Amino acid sequence: MGKGGMSREDGEEENMAAWLVGLNTLKIQPFTLPPLGPHEVRVRMKAVGICGSDVHYLKTLRCAHFVVKEPMVIGHECAGIIEEVGSDVKTLVPGDRVALEPGISCWRCDYCKEGRYNLCPDMKFFATPPVHGSLANQVVHPADLCFKLPDNVSLEEGAMCEPLSVGVHACRRANVGPETNVLVMGAGPIGLVTMLAARAFGAPRIVIVDVDDHRLSVAKDLGADDIIKVSTDMKDIPEEVALIQKAMATAIDVSFDCAGFNKTMSTALDATRSGGKVCLVGMGHNEMTVPLTPAAAREVDVIGIFRYKNTWPLCLEFLRSGKIDVKPLITHRFGFSQKEVEDAFETSARGGNAIKVMFNL
């Protein structure tokens, strides 16, 4: 299968996509697009990143309560070039480079009307079953969810707006500002975008922890004030909390648990100052056993995070101005062929040195 679309006999390009057809089985196959609605655009995909949730679907055909019951196109972190615009689209023209916000909400329910559209029960989100994703030659998408890239922001950076949005949304909900000293648990892709976002929001001091030396060194390169290696052993918590607090040297106002395990959450709850916040970003386990009461008795609040809302304009501005540089997070690149799709997911699943694996189409 070659890179890009296949030409059909009638001269029209056949749209191809990476379909999740079974456990650990991805196949590049045709993907018929719906007709273009008046408020929609057709986008030629150019950059698509792989997310932990994409890998989880590949390996298990499920993620939390979402279950893949029939073949589904994978991928959701994407950017591309407008090919065609619907009749009522005024803000975009063919040739525009855009980053895509994956989720289409209903705009009728209370959540949508309140502005918390990320909580819409009818959300149709790229590659969350049963909605098809965007690892394809082209997709059709609402124009209002396509954000034009500034000239100095690349398509790959556009695709990075999606994971970066998680960090931005978390910083907003936790009210990170020039007075918030921040602890980040986990230096994987989400921990790193959270750290970058926190700095962009003005956090004066950021300490990040992980079990992995390499990830910590990446975090240091990306601007962490201090890095601490931690273990997976619950018994080490008191000692690690002491080390973390010492490294911060001042009270920890906000902690982001970007891993979502008992140990990381317990550490965060104990390390955060009275009246502070712990943001649970990572989704590790369903049931968690944590010292919730002592934290509540110090008025440490636990803030929940689900995806993001209204973050693309801010992400693009951060990238345009250079306040955030996401390029170092892109560690591996692959093209859009059967073999490369398989290699890419294997690389992403392996973790290790791989932070963000990016497709270039």
Add this chain to the structure above:
Amino acid sequence: MEKGAKADEEEETNMAAWLLGVKNLKIQPYHLPPLGPHDVKVRVKALGICGSDVHHFKTMRCANFIVKKPMVIGHECAGIIEEVGTEVKSLVVGDPVALEPGISCGRCRHCKDGRYNLCPGMKFFGSPPTNGSLANKVVHPAHLCYKLPENVSLEEGAMCEPLSVGVHACRRANINPETSILIIGSGPIGLVTLLAARAFGAPRIVITDVDEHRLSIAKMLGADEAVQVSTDVQLVDEEVARIQNAMGCDINVSFDCVGYDRTMTTALNATRAGGKVCLIGLALSQMTVPLTPAAAREIDVIGIFRYRNTYPLCIEFLRTGKIDVKPLITHRFGFSQEEIEQAFETSARGGTAIKVMFNL
């Protein structure tokens, strides 16, 4: 020992209820410090027993607070001003006042931020090592003594303390005319939270408990629906369904006034996406709860520790009748050795006892 102080030469010997050991309370002399310029001396007239007092009584500790030496017990109190310090302008002898128990340092960042309830140097009546106020008289800063309006009794003044917990929780959870709420636990704290939530305008309130009698009190105090639940962890899902059914609409805020895995799990599962769960009941250290699914619905868990700046509002609620705490006072005792023992036993027993009040 007879009730009250003994006349000794010309000065009354101030007596107090001292916690000397596990389940060992003795009325003994309590020597008061000299009156500072900003202090007042208060003759204590009404004092309620709190669950934490009972806990200290039974175990000599409460969370991180350990009773290492004899300590006067009690903190929910009101009384009459007997003497004012030289700089005190706002109060005069004879004024009836409700006392806010905790003296914060006024210098740390929490105090300066206005979150003085979190002050690490807090000196709180009946939290070791600070002596409490179940005594004939205490000395206290004037700015922590709030004058009671004419139509608010001293017992109601003492009730401002537990009521403050409910008021503080409603503030932190942002209760308003659009927040439908669930209250888990219909004990004294659940009930003051119910009263406070109504005063803050909550349109619909469902309350749960394992005990039918307590639920009937809640219903009488204005809960829209009372749902009886069990302690069986297998039944949580079914109970969440019943609770949501009883509410009839989304639950915006849940108050866990008990603080067990089960009650917190119920709260996290029953609350709508984007809502809040307020953890008020401080029962366990470690909790096992479905935190992740709740966080993935952007439910926030709000912590509550005591209260701050609540006395004026409580007093106003009582003055206008927006809140009536009187039904919560179920048992009354005088200040004698035998009666204090009975009072603590009654409070510890729970059951039909909601607030046990001393009249001195």
